[in-house]
Amino acid sequence: MAIDRDQLAAAFEERRPRLHAIATRLLGSGAEADDVLQEAWLKLDRVDPDEIESLDAWLTTVVSRLSLDVLRSARVTRNDPWAVDVWEDRPSSAPDPAAVAAGNERVAVALTTVLDLLGPAERLAFVLHDVFGQPFDEIAEAIGRSPEAARQLASRARRRLRGTDAPARATGPRGRAVVEAWLRAVQEGDLSALLGLLDEHAVLRADYGATSVRLEGADEIAASATTAAHLASHSVPVLLGGRPGVAAVLHGRVVSLLAFELDDHDRIVGLDVLADPARLAGLDLGAALDA
Template structure:
């Protein structure tokens, strides 16, 4: 799936620029909802570029209404969230068909932490806080990958209720089903999460230490050390989107370790950097000064049980500093 950024989107048109707030005193309050909308849309879609487009379209619909109609809306923030969520629901319905034609494995777009985001989006200048994705457990890569297994209605009901604490009555207005049906959708989504068999959480400091050891072993091309850091049934997944090469699904600690060493042997001038990826310790791989891959991890105790390497350049735009 091609997901251009909102700056160059040909899906929803040019970025919407609302009127001067001197002519619209409510503009500041309306625009203050942007961060919430980005956070909701990113979790619903797993695509930051698509989330930005959804928010742009949501504001366009708000300002397309007559001023009198806008003034009648008691909760503009609630209206914006409902509209953005409905747009996401429609996009999720068509996403499965689009991803069937996607080359290779589709993975969610990784996001950097706030400081890295500021650097990536504004060349080191202060970024608009409204453009930030709040990094918590509901945005780590393992969680987003499980969300991909849900139906669109399950995903919307679960994310809005369990993550953002909207009532099932509010969710029903978005999904177009009864509150009782939305409760069942969220319950079904929770069963999918339990079925993912997530291990007990590993402490943050321990996760960071494992990633650092993994980086050092990879740089040293130490297959034995890599095997010791990987779960015996470790899985590695790469997403190149057909735009760059990507190693197919790799399973088993020794196989994964040998693939990693093969990669660094083929491209010996890689630079491996420790970075926060979706709120978790991760790695950024640079080649000739450009970001070539962002790697997120899932842990089982002091070992890595899964990692996801996002190589599709269209999904790495937030990490670009040039």
Template structure:
């Protein structure tokens, strides 16, 4: 098998975590494949390291222009979600640690160099000696970039580690309460300062700014589930970026919404809701 094809899944995982977009990651892989075809492969001692460098540099270039595009985006820009399967331990190691939608959203605050250093080191365990030439920095500078990014991600992300079983319990209860329109049950599951983030891209109706507070979010949810969820296609549990989330189908075979959540102390602290059809087209259908 060609070295590029052998590493394609891994390279796609790197590109997605760097860009937060499945579509953009696919474009990067296509460009990387073209460069691989024209490369002097006899001079490539380690194809994975070489291709990781190529993909990272392509993503690094895209991150600068992507920031400008997102400033002109209609409403809040959220990363494209992916529906993940229960891979084997070997496959999980191959694809790096799972990166939640919440973490990808927080990573939007990082500079391109910080994001690249953080993703390569903390997610894929790439050494700083290998990261440094990719970013045209010294190993020590790359280490500082990753450390700064790690601190910013921690400060802007979860309140603390969450037991997967607890996350599963809370999200399962949320799906049941939202589908049943049970406002009281929803209020019990929502943190008083819960944040609701939605991305409709100006194509589908969605709040354009985050909504804060349990009562406001619960009322919004009840309105949305009453209007949008077809009883024949209810809100369903789904593994979103490695964590339990939810999805529903706008029509048979067409994913209309994907939800991801953060949970702390038995309550949902944030919801990330993707309804932009341009960011859902890559998902598997019924």
């Protein structure tokens, strides 16, 4: 039996509290959650409800994807992820007391604040699975990755929220090795090496100021990277908001920043590029230029 619009609206309102809770937990903002739900309703109002197999799963996926778009947009425009630090290799078996204290403090604060430590996909996988009990196959559909990749994202999120050494490993020797391997492969135009570094479903997001670019998949990203040999030859490894990254320096001026997101197997799952001259001109790079 066909569902009329009044029944569809009633079904949506019945599910609104749970959907709003998901969006609020993902975004940390009730106002942004309201906007997401409004857009989700508009999408629902434009589809044939008889073609939806499970309204609960459909709405959860739509709200998750819309929230993920908001998170990714915020990540690109936020300044903190582009704080540049020199990557100093100081072998030491003892943990940095300051890092330990910072980790303990992060664990002690409210969950909403702590979730800011996570990347958008990590945050979504963790919240949907650990907080709302969504199965990984549905989460995978929402983030455009495989169920196993969604499971790994949630697992990495748990470790980061517990203050384990996973972030430190990413910015340690192994993370540095990935960055240097990337620069070497780009300079040599080694497509095979680049594909070996990238996760199959990796995503690149670039902000050029007037325009932005999004590349999806290892093949597309690697092909684009092979055209940047000159830039790579003038790049140095740096830490960007605590993430492994590189700064491209031409004539004493930083022209682009590239931040990497690595999975548990040191494969690149995400790349964020900042090449907006206006924003780069306002960054305090400190000693990073001398690296």
